[in-house]
Amino acid sequence: MGTAIFMVLMVCGYWYTNSDLSSRIRIRRTSGWDLYFLVALYGCLFVMQGIVATGLLWLLLLLASATNNQIPALHISKHAEWHADLMTWSFLGLQGPVLLMQGFAIAFCFYYSNLAPGSRLDTSGRHRLYKAVSRANDVEGILLQCMEQGELAWVTLKSRRIYIGMIQTASFANPATANLVLVPMLSGYRDSEKLNFNVEHNYARWYRRHQISFTSEPRSAMSFRKVIMLDQVESISLFDPASASVLTGDG
Structure with a gap:
């Protein structure tokens, strides 16, 4: 009996976490024993x-048995004890209540996994969900802010390479392939001695000179996008072009 209950518990937990979007996002960020306990919790x-x-x-x-026994006009069965029959009923060696x-x-698992309104989110609903989930992760919060408000991001890699640009998309579903897509405005490296930012490529100036935008044809700014693996990122921060002089540099 205990084995049957445990099997239903784990199957329902696994079914729900793979069907519900918010749970699926959460479980993909969990590993080790925490993963098993999360499934068992659901x-x-x-x-x-x-x-x-x-x-x-x-x-x-x-209540039905008591009503049947107290009101003669409703006698469906003499001395009804349907509640007791439920407790003593069994099937294939398993008790009826179990x-x-x-x-x-x-x-309940089928309803919440497939029929509940929360399991069928539209685009705006998914956006609100990702926004709520990103509050628990500062990196995702900054990336989402950049994508929503069009802010420039300063991305420093572990190799001391630096990219400044607009975040187009970010993927966190699989930790092994988590990445961000950035359209660069500036790129360069940090000096190993003075830690100054040395600009190598001024993409923003190139875009202006060649009249390249996100909608230009046949070449757009998306042609210069960079896919950066998150495990190569050392830090991410917002970049304010109004307070920096590097955008007008000659890199």
Whole structure:
């Protein structure tokens, strides 16, 4: 019996975490034992709901039995004890209440995974979800702010390479392939002695001279985009071009 309950618990937890978008994002950022406990946590919630639903059904049968026994006109069965019959009923060696609890748990899991409104988010709903999730991660928060407000980002790599540009997209679904796509405005490197930023390529000036924009044809600014793996990033910060003179430099 315990094995059957544990199997339903884990299956419901796994089913829900792979169907619900917010849970799927959270579970992909979890590893090790935390992953198993997270799945078990969701499974426990559904099992507890199944226990509560079974208890409510038992109370309903108790009231129905009492009503049937007290009102002669409603006699469906003499000395009805439907609540007791529920507790003694069994199927394939499993007690009836346990089977009902498991059935309710699976039903709740199916509803929340496939039929609940939160499982069918539109574009705006997904955007709100990602925005809420990014609050727990400063890196994602900065990247989302850059994408929403068109802010420039200062990205420093572990190799001391520096890119300043506009963040187009960022992917965090798989830690092994997590990356960001940046359209550069400036690129260069940090001096190893004085740690000054030395500009090598002034993409912004190149765009102006050749009338390149995000919508220009046949070549647009997206042709110069850089895909940067997040495991190569040392730091990310906002960049204010109004307070910096490097944008007008001759790099």
